[in-house]
Amino acid sequence: MPKYYMPTTLLSGKNCIKRHPRHIVHGRKCMIVTGRRSAKVSGALDDVTAVLKENGVDYEIYNKITNETGITEVYGLGKKMRENGTEYVIGIGGGSTLDAAKAAAVYAANDMEPMNIFEERYENKPLTVVCVPTTAGTGSDTTQYVMMTLDDPHRKRSFSSEACFPYATYLDSRYTMTLPADVTRNTAVDALCHAVESYLNVQASPFSDTVALEAIRLIGQCAPALAAGKFSEETREKLLVAASSGGMAVAHTGLNVVHAMGHQITCAKNVPHGRANGALLVEFIAWCAKADIMRAVDVITAFGSDLSSLKRFMNRAAPINIEVTQKDIDGWVENSITDTIAMNCPGTFTHDDERKIYYNALMNKDRKYNVW
Ligand SMILES: [Fe+2]
Missing domain, CATH: 1.20.1090.10 (Dehydroquinate synthase-like - alpha domain)
Structure with a gap:
């Protein structure tokens, strides 16, 4: 039987973060997950942090995600978030970054072995994830799928869980203007x-x-x-x-x-x-x-x-x-x-x-x- 389930709130258009800040503010402490460059260069990171500051949200930035970031690093990020009391995650970037944010949100809520994430059953609901894509392709911002790089960078493996749909996604094409x-x-x-x-x-x-x-x-x-x-x-x-x-x-x-x-x-x-x-x-x-x-x-x-x-x-x-x-x-x-x-x-x-x-x-x- 055809089923359609899409729980992600989509906000789109120029300046949508500033115009609709409500979904960016989802707690008192958040982790912003980004790659090394695009979040900053595109202006997306500044727009997000401005809203967080205005609303008194305490945030940390993890800006080391690349296409080759392995599962051990993402697990470490999630564990750090669990220990820090991070309440939600904002991913800003391309597919690898958004997927890392989604996976870290699972680890942050669940004290589990890294590879158990592929079992797709989690005791606790993953932390809320908000996505701000800076590329136009991955679709990770509207799916329940997560592609992980294993510790051998040539090996990838994916998992899927309805709990991993992002809570909200902000689509502002200005953040893709600097893409080569x-x-x-x-x-x-x-x-x-x-x-x-x-x-x-x-x-x-x-x-x-x-x-x-x-x-x-x-x-x-x-x-x-x-x-x-x-x-x-x-x-x-x-x-x-x-x-x-x-x-x-x-x-x-x-x-x-x-x-x-x-x-x-x-x-x-x-x-x-x-x-x-x-x-x-x-x-x-x-x-x-x-x-x-x-x-x-x-x-x-x-x-x-x-x-x-x-x-x-x-x-x-x-x-x-x-x-x-x-x-x-x-x-x-x-x-x-x-x-x-x-x-x-x-x-x-x-x-x-x-x-x-x-x-x-x-x-x-x-x-x-x-x-x-
Ligand atoms: Fe693809």
Whole structure:
């Protein structure tokens, strides 16, 4: 039975923190979790701390999160918060930072072994988390999912708990204005993959479709800017809304094979997450078209008249230039044998299908599409 549960309050628009400070103030003592740079440079940290000072909230700032921050460090942060009597957490940054804030909130409320977080059952409710994204892609600000880096930085593992939905998320596109063009493109393509993987998914419902299609439509409108690498305020705003909408969509359907397969490329070839997924997206849609042509058309028409239009867009916005051999592909397919994510595909997805998608996307780049 389709279910839609989204407890996160979304506040959006310019100066939304100053205009709606009520959700930033959720106790007397808070921990602000950030990366090393973007929270400060974007102005988000100053806006948050100004509201906290005005309201007499005692705060600490932990500004050491990177893409490679491991579970032991996040556990240590949560433990420190438990000992300090921290009452709630504000995460300001990209996906790694927001996920670290969400995980630390679990550890702060639960005296547990670090790896037990993956059991997804917690004795105590995690601390309240408020998110202020400074990138437009992750969707972590609207989901119950948390991706953790294990102590080996090449190994990631995720967990999911309804208790980990953020309490509130502030979407102010001014905080994404300083993002470099390449990061903007990679994260936008990641958001597009979230929305498409949710829409072309057996778990999709009319409710998840609504937000998924809106995300696809908005990113389609931003396609010329993404291709050119030039972003107006209006474009930034659309991308931010699209990213959170993509998050809301996958919160209800789960992801699909693109993310599982893209993860192999990221690990083996050090390709950014969004770009690795984007490299596979067109082939995934072509595969889905065999099972549900109308849904595939819904996605494609946001970018032009046919699948080749989407392919041309992806080649400009998120080009991938890596050497791949058949041996690489065989290894990636072998690695994914235990992955259950293919269960969300609209049709039976075999290892031969997977091999073909990798091959066509990475080794047969001139192929022509004749989906309809
Ligand atoms: Fe992603």
